[in-house]
Amino acid sequence: GAGVSQSPSNKVTEKGKDVELRCDPISGHTALYWYRQSLGQGLEFLIYFQGNSAPDKSGLPSDRFSAERTGGSVSTLTIQRTQQEDSAVYLCASSLPPWGTTGELFFGEGSRLTVL
Amino acid sequence: TQLLEQSPQFLSIQEGENLTVYCNSSSVFSSLQWYRQEPGEGPVLLVTVVTGGEVKKLKRLTFQFGDARKDSSLHITAAQPGDTGLYLCAGGSQGNLIFGKGTKLSVKP
Numbered sequence: 001g002a003g004v005s006q007s008p009s010n011k012v013t014e015k016g017k018d019v020e021l022r023c024d025p026i027s028g029h030t031a032l033y034w035y036r037q038s039l040g041q042g043l044e045f046l047i048y049f050q051g052n053s054a055p056d057k058s059g060l061p062s063d064r065f066s067a068e069r070t071g072g073s074v075s076t077l078t079i080q081r082t083q084q085e086d087s088a089v090y091l092c093a094s095s096l097p098p099w100g101t102t103g104e105l106f107f108g109e110g111s112r113l114t115v116l
Numbered sequence: 117t118q119l120l121e122q123s124p125q126f127l128s129i130q131e132g133e134n135l136t137v138y139c140n141s142s143s144v145f146s147s148l149q150w151y152r153q154e155p156g157e158g159p160v161l162l163v164t165v166v167t168g169g170e171v172k173k174l175k176r177l178t179f180q181f182g183d184a185r186k187d188s189s190l191h192i193t194a195a196q197p198g199d200t201g202l203y204l205c206a207g208g209s210q211g212n213l214i215f216g217k218g219t220k221l222s223v224k225p
Contacts, residue, residue, distance in 0.1 A: 004158070033213065042122075042204060042217035043159070056212050091158055104149075105206075105213065107158025 002026070006092050006108035013082055014116050021077045021111045025094030032075050033093045033105065034067055043091065049075065082115045089113070118143040120205055120216035128222040132194055137219040139205030140187045148188045150179060153202040153218070162190075195223045 005024040013019050025032050030051045035043040045059035049069045060066070064082075069075040079086055089110040095103035121140050129135055139148065147166040151159035163172050165181035165188060172179045176199075178191040192199055204218045 035215070043206075043215040045212060045214055048212055058212065093158070104161045104164070105151075105159075107160070109156065109158055 004092055004094055004106050004108035006090075006111050008111055009109065010112045010114075012114045012116065015084060016081055018078065018080045019082055019113060021079075021090050021092075021113070023075045023077070023092030023094075023108060025073065025075070025092070026096075026106055027073075029094035029096050029106070030072070031095045031097070031103065032069055033095075034075070034077050035091045035093070037089045037091055037110070039088075046077070046090075079113075082113075084115050087113055087115045118145075118208060118214055120207060120214060122203075122205060122216035122219050124219060125217065126220050126222075128224065129195055131196055131223055131225050133223075134191070134193050135195060135221070136189055136191045137203055137221070138187065138189050139216055141207065142186065143207075144185050145207035146185070148181060148185075148205055148207045149213075150188070150190055151204045151206060151215075153204060154200075159202075159204055192221075195221075197223045197225050199223050 007022045032049045034046040037043050047067045048056040064080045067077045089112050091110045093105040093107045095105050097103035123138050149164045150162045153159040163179045168185045169183045170181045176193045180189045200223050202218045202220050204215050206215045208214045
């Protein structure tokens with residue numbers, strides 16, 4: 001596909017379960033970002049990958065959150081032992097040059113997570 | 117910690133009116149971006165401003181970057197219902213791009 005693809009689009013889980021969210025960036029994009037957006041709010045930065053460099057994990061809210069990017073392409077965000085406050089839309093974005101060189105971020109449509 | 121504050125948080129106007137929304141910070145940014153987000157979709161880039169004092173126009177939208185590169189504004193002339201959405205400013209450095217909480221604009225016909 002031409003754009004950033006995220007799956008699942010919707011996920012309902014029970015408190016305490018683990019969830020995995022997947023992001024397929026635009027082919028060739030070296031930078032990949034994960035953000036979290038609560039209802040009607042702005043975007044909260046979670047993690048940033050750039051090429052083979054160590055990821056910037058400074059936005060991850062707790063050690064229950066982790067992310068990896070395999071082969072410089074697909075990324076998976078994992079939330080362990082989910083809590084109700086984890087309910088949000090998780091957005092993935094990719095860019096060709098990273099932000100620092102004023103690259104445009106292309107966003108997926110997000111994965112809506114609901115923790116019951 | 118770099119923070120971006122946007123105002124107003126909500127704005128409801130009639131079609132044809134003009135409006136301005138603001139993005140402010142105590143930090144200096146090398147550049148700022150403005151995105152628009154519609155319900156159920158990801159944000160889409162409108163503009164990037166790089167030079168202090170820079171003004172960019174995109175049809176009825178005018179973007180300005182403050183001289184000190186700490187703030188930016190978005191002015192919409194003769195707003196239309198299609199302008200309805202969440203307007204987000206974003207800035208940062210070293211790859212980490214942070215967003216403000218956004219201005220939710222509603223333009224009524």
